[in-house]
Amino acid sequence: MENKRATLKDYGYRDFTVMNKIYKVLKKFFVVFIIFGLYISIVVIAIQSINESRIISEFTNVSFKWYTNIFQEEELMQAIKNTFLVSGIATILATFLGTFFAIGLYALGKKVRVIWMLLNNVPILNADIVTGFSLMLMFRLLMVVFPNIFGLFTLVMAHLFFTIPYVVLSVMPKLKETDPNLMDAALDLGVRPYKALIKVVIPAIKAGIFSGMLLALTMSIDDFVISYFNTGAGFDNLSIWIYAVIGRRNLTPSVYAFSTLLTLFTLIGLLTYQFLQKQKKGKKNEKNNINGRTS
């Protein structure tokens, strides 16, 4: 009688090489498609910024005149100024307030904190249109007392409303990570609580504060919907201004130039940050190595 040999398949082995190959090809296709989708608009903006012609549907010649022209476009400059003014004020205030609010919420203890964190997340999760529309209605009710409320004030208030939660949210995990003994040690050594907070806790949560600030700035600068409902008296930020102008079909190419510049600066900033971070890490490792050897 012939012994039937068990094949690999009988042991439950399955051959995935063909599938793996298909997956690999699909993977490349997918990655290219997604990167294309994410970047096509940025690329088009860049192309339009160096197009000599004012007509957006044809490319005539390479020219950088729209870059130098940014400063001559009064409306554009005003919109840019307004954007930076609102986002600057909102980001600084939100970072400062959000950090202390997060510390306060953390001190509340877990049970109470969960409830307030839920409320904290409302502005983040709530649809922009609902936030914007309902804030507008509230400010409108206030108009009975303060008739000229719409403008810079309402914009900053609205921006604070949705930027503080981001700061709180990014500071909170860092607070959870910090050693609770740190604070106690400082107090035992005779430092007063609020001084200890600034000298000990804040440095420990620095990274969270910084990332919260960046998030707040990002959200604030790019916001359209909430600003759209809460601005007034011709106080347009960049998004609102662009939205209004594209309705009239005469967007100056300088906008594309400004946007491209901003993208480039962001990229350079991020790369520099990354580079510095790496250097810092390298130095730390070196130090550790030296310590390791001597001890």
Place this chain on the structure above:
Amino acid sequence: MNKEFKVLAKPYMVWLSILVFVPILAMVLISISNLDSSVSVGELVISLNHFKLLLESSTLIAFRNSLIFATATTFLSFVFGYFIAYEIKLSKFKNKFILLTIIILPMWSNLILRTESLANIMSENNILKSILGFNLFGNISGTWMAVLFGLVFTYMPFMILSVYTALEKIDFALEEAALDLGLPPIKKFWKVVFPLSLKGVVTGSIMVFLPTLAGFAIPKILSRGQIVFIGTIIENKFVYTNYNHGALLAVVILFFILGSILLLTKFDKEGETLL
């Protein structure tokens, strides 16, 4: 942390209580009454008159459009976004920060401008055609495809980020254990990795679904005003200062949001995957 610092939370509690609840209460009140800029408080009448708006066919169509597009966008960004997040996690490239930067970088330029330039290259005569000689997108300006493309690639980064955050937290020992116990890689993914990343998927889905459902700028620009979303109607009501109707529609959207928040708190108590 020192209990003394509880005081620091007090102003924020006041701030949140006022700015979360007062505007919404005002909105609800305005949606069920005749309150507008011309009516003084004394003549206030509560009525459900505005609810007729909800049964108008234009409103229903807008709701249908919003829901269909939001669902499709969420699904597509889940498929693509999960794939990219997983590839970033698997990639041998050590510096994940740079990979994530590549994903987020487009979000730093102005959304309206990006959408407008997308709409430009989707129309028949465009700048890419004059350079390349052919039409990259065909002539899809004003169609549902244009809107879907714009929505998916605008909101997908949110999905990628939250899924990646969840994936990154999975202990590699668990995956190793699954492989050691004889699961093939595909099953390992479905039985171990995917369930553990569900938290990120839920958060990501909500962060894509809600802005899509309530958005108005992207569909308006990309469909050239052809496809009406619920947000578009709200915007129109705002422009024509019909706040009662606008408020009513916003209240309806609010219910969708409350549902999503409840769903989210089931999966993620303190909103840790929100960032």
